[in-house]
Each structure stands twice: as C-alpha cells, then as structure tokens.
Amino acid sequence: MPTGLRKGLTSYGDAGFSLFLRRAFIKAMGYSEDALDRPIVGVTNTYSDFNPCHGNVPDLIEAAKRGVMLAGGLPMVFPTISIHESFSHPTSMFLRNLMALDTEEMIRAQPMDAVLLIGGCDKTLPAQLMGAASADIPAIVLPTGPMLVGHHKGEVLGACTDCRRMWAKYRAGEIDADEIDQLTDRLAPTKGTCMVMGTASTVACMVEALGMCLPGAASIPATHADRIRAAEASGAAAVKLAASGRTPRQIMTKAAFRNAFAVLQAIGGSTNAVIHFTAVAGRLGIDIDLAEFDRLGLDVPVLVDLKPSGDHYMEHFHWAGGMPKLLKEIAPHIDLATLTVAGGTLADYAAGAEDVPGQTVIRSAADPIAVGGGLAVLAGNLAPGGALLKRSAATARLMQHEGRAVVFDGIEDMTTRLDDPDLDVTADDVLVLRNAGPKGAPGMPEAGYIPIPKKLARAGVKDMVRISDARMSGTAFGTIVLHMSPESADGGPLGLVRNGDRIRLDAEGRRIDLLVSDAELAARRAAWVPPPAHPGSDRGYLRLYIEQVTQAEQGCDFAFCLPARGPQ
Numbered sequence: 001m002p003t004g005l006r007k008g009l010t011s012y013g014d015a016g017f018s019l020f021l022r023r024a025f026i027k028a029m030g031y032s033e034d035a036l037d038r039p040i041v042g043v044t045n046t047y048s049d050f051n052p053c054h055g056n057v058p059d060l061i062e063a064a065k066r067g068v069m070l071a072g073g074l075p076m077v078f079p080t081i082s083i084h085e086s087f088s089h090p091t092s093m094f095l096r097n098l099m100a101l102d103t104e105e106m107i108r109a110q111p112m113d114a115v116l117l118i119g120g121c122d123k124t125l126p127a128q129l130m131g132a133a134s135a136d137i138p139a140i141v142l143p144t145g146p147m148l149v150g151h152h153k154g155e156v157l158g159a160c161t162d163c164r165r166m167w168a169k170y171r172a173g174e175i176d177a178d179e180i181d182q183l184t185d186r187l188a189p190t191k192g193t194c195m196v197m198g199t200a201s202t203v204a205c206m207v208e209a210l211g212m213c214l215p216g217a218a219s220i221p222a223t224h225a226d227r228i229r230a231a232e233a234s235g236a237a238a239v240k241l242a243a244s245g246r247t248p249r250q251i252m253t254k255a256a257f258r259n260a261f262a263v264l265q266a267i268g269g270s271t272n273a274v275i276h277f278t279a280v281a282g283r284l285g286i287d288i289d290l291a292e293f294d295r296l297g298l299d300v301p302v303l304v305d306l307k308p309s310g311d312h313y314m315e316h317f318h319w320a321g322g323m324p325k326l327l328k329e330i331a332p333h334i335d336l337a338t339l340t341v342a343g344g345t346l347a348d349y350a351a352g353a354e355d356v357p358g359q360t361v362i363r364s365a366a367d368p369i370a371v372g373g374g375l376a377v378l379a380g381n382l383a384p385g386g387a388l389l390k391r392s393a394a395t396a397r398l399m400q401h402e403g404r405a406v407v408f409d410g411i412e413d414m415t416t417r418l419d420d421p422d423l424d425v426t427a428d429d430v431l432v433l434r435n436a437g438p439k440g441a442p443g444m445p446e447a448g449y450i451p452i453p454k455k456l457a458r459a460g461v462k463d464m465v466r467i468s469d470a471r472m473s474g475t476a477f478g479t480i481v482l483h484m485s486p487e488s489a490d491g492g493p494l495g496l497v498r499n500g501d502r503i504r505l506d507a508e509g510r511r512i513d514l515l516v517s518d519a520e521l522a523a524r525r526a527a528w529v530p531p532p533a534h535p536g537s538d539r540g541y542l543r544l545y546i547e548q549v550t551q552a553e554q555g556c557d558f559a560f561c562l563p564a565r566g567p568q
C-alpha cells in the first residue's frame, strides 16, 4: 500500500512519471526530500471571512502543523468549502452535502496518510465526518470550539438562544429598535461556535462520544490557550493515527453511534444532530433506529444544565468537566470499549474526568435535570416516516394537546400572514408550516420555530404547539414538532391538512395525528397537486440536490452517496 507522496498518483499512464512530476512541482514550495518522505497529514482549512465560527482556524492550523511536525509528520493544509449558518442561501443544510462531497473527494484525490478535520459551525463537522467516513482514511476531528458568553444590562447572553429570545421581545414591543441594534454587538462576542447547547455544541459533544476527537476537545472555548494546545495535540495524534491505520470505519461503529445518541439525550441536544448523525452512519451502512433512540431517551436522563433547556453555557460545561465527566456519569448506559482516535478506548476518556467540587452544570444520575428523554420520536398519521419533539425545550402543559390547525403553505405564506391582525388564530391552535422540508423549501430551513403571531405575543403568549417538515435551530425552544416525514412537497400527509382540522399531539404516547377520517384523507390525497418546481432546479447543484436528497429519517444525504449496503 503506497504511503505519503506516493498515494493516489495522478493518472498519466506512467506511475514513475506521475511521482517524478508530483515531486518536481511540490519542490516549488521549498520542501526538502526529508520533509517529503514523512507521513503526510492533510489539514482542512475551512477559514472564511464569511464564517466567524471558524475565525480561529488560522491559529488552530498553525498549532496543528506544529503538532504534526513534532510527531515526525508533514502537515499539508488544503482548502474546502466553509459554511456559516447566517451566510448560506437558501440554507446551510442545502450546502452540507456539497461540503461532504468536496471533503470526501479532496481527501481521496490528494496524497495523505491521515486527515485532520477542523470545523465547527453547525453543518461543517457533519459534512466533514460524512466525507471522512466515505473516504475512510485515518481521520481526527478538531472542533473550533464555543465562543465566550455575552453580557447585556447585567444579563448573560448566549448565541443564539438569546438572539431568538431578544428578537421575540422586540416583536412583542418589550424592547425598542435601539436596543435590538445594541444587541448585535453583544450576542456573539468572540470567535467560535454558538455557546449554548445548539447544533454546533451538540455535534461536537457527539463527535467526542464517537471517539473521533481527543478528550475535552468538544468544549474548550474557541479563544482559550487550551484550544491551541488541543490543536497541537490533535496534529500529533494524527501522525500516530496514520501509523496505526485506524480508520473512521473502525471507530464509528454501531456501538459508537449508540454512545453518541445516548449523549444526545443526556445533553438535551439539538434535533438537527439526529439528521446529521443518521447521515454519517448511513455513509458506513449503519442504520439509526429512531425507535431505539427514543427508548434510549427513556433510560438516559438529561444531565447537562445548558441553554436552551437549562441555565448555563459551554464554557461552564467545560470547566465542570466537559464530555469526560459526562461520559463517566452515563457510563452505565454506554459502551466504553469503543475505540477512539487517541489510540485507546472511550473508557480512557471517562477515566480522565476531572471532579470539580460544587459544580452544578453536569448533574449526577441521582439528580437529573429531566427524565423520560430530551428528544422524543413521534409517529402517527401525520408523520408516518417519523417526527421529532424536543421535550426538554417544550412547555409541559402542551405535551398533551389538541387544537385547531392554522395552516401556512410555505415560508413566504407564513411571513406574509403570521402577523396579520386579522389572522384567525388563538393560543390553543396548532400552527402548521408545510413545504419547508428537504425538497420543499428547498434545504429544510430552520423555520420550524414558527414565531408566535404578533397579536398573541403582545398578549403574553410565549408558546404554542407548532408543527412542520422543517428543522429548527438547536438553540431554539418551544413545543415544536419537526422533521415531519415524508415532507409535504414529497406527498407527505402534512400537505393534506386544512385550516380548522383538529390535530392532536400526544407526547407521552409519541404520536402526532390529524383527526380526519381515512376516507376524507384518501379523497384529499387524490386531489393533491405537488408544488411547482423551484426556479433554477433544471440544472446545476439545485437539480442534483432535488433529485438526490433523502428524507429526514435517512439523514437528508444524497441517495447516490449511500453505500449499496454496508456492514451492520
């Protein structure tokens, strides 16, 4: 098996010439023969002026390169796509699979014995893991890390739970335009990823539970010196990983995914992670059984007290012991024998946990934040392919609820009519948003956090049952049913709901149902007309996306990226 510069030669019909040419060109960069003979560690560069969550990437790359060289390897930095949540049109989810393709093919195309994946903003680590899973060379992840908290008028602020809370206050007339402007200086005060238990933090924690990053790497603040040291250590670990030949397929086993999903329940993490890790597992031919995930939630208590479900932020989680401490607390529910990029097993991570006297961020199993599952998987006639409810961020009294449907036919319809003073809506109604799924929007936007209609918000209504085929930000909160599958644009039953229908949410029974007879539903289905094609969907990436994207329970990956049928 060729290594280093000899890997994956460009095809000229003469392997000797290919290597000669490669060496000749790379020497233009000033490398010596000694350097070029070392094991090569590819380091992804996802720095972008559009991506503040990756603002520390240049510093991390420098430290990672130092780590690679101290361990005797040659670091080679290469660019891939970078995706930031608020700089991605139409959505970052639309671009996740493009980044996965880019990452996979650049790993495969260029000669490297291991790859260090540096990412952080919501879709980047999932995309990088998907690519690395398919390329299957030794790979290690370095999250960019969470930003520090913000402060405003004596309050601690977190992006983006408080972005939404403050915007809701502005909509309700509780704060004015000057204050909302001032908040743009304070909500995201440093480089790094959102510092609540949103999607980025959830994904980073699950990556650590999978064994794909070094212990502690999920939670060290982005701007802290320890993050730089973690980058150096990750570079050194990548060289050892290259020597061991341990690949993602050996680390990301079915048991490792089960561990990651147990952590998702224990942290009350983002619903988006279910889609992302289903996609990563799918690349390895591993099915994620949503019913089993739901059962896992009944056993694994929510132990981490972070916003949006709790009170604290990622830096507090880190100083309370971070993932090693959490793994130790949930040890009875996970398999600590799974392998890691550090060379040992997950038991080593848990064994290294620091006991921090008096900390209240990571609770013990005897004193949980909540039991019964942070995330619930729903079935029912409105979601035959499944749906998710983030119980830990929902209102208890709405968990069992029946109400009248108020339907929005898409995001534009919702934006146009939601705040209309004449909208026929009460606090007991169920807001329905459709045509906002993977194909319908397209790109499955984080529009599931349907704002409370202004007239109700001004009357003090804080939460309502809201259902959609969209996603929501991991930083959002409310009694919100998401990822309803199949999506309405693909013929799902959400497309058959009419204004005034009765809808029942039964969180304990894990059901979301439209209380309309089967005969009536069959008649509506026969008359259903699919929404018109998206402008521009006749060519390019949008065409590929619409033709290939799968539904939420399959991870919204491209169908052609899944293996024919891998090992289970």
Ligand code: FES
Residues within 6 Å of the ligand: 053, 084, 085, 086, 120, 121, 122, 160, 192, 193, 194, 198, 200
């Ligand atoms: Fe990048 Fe929140 S916007 S992690």
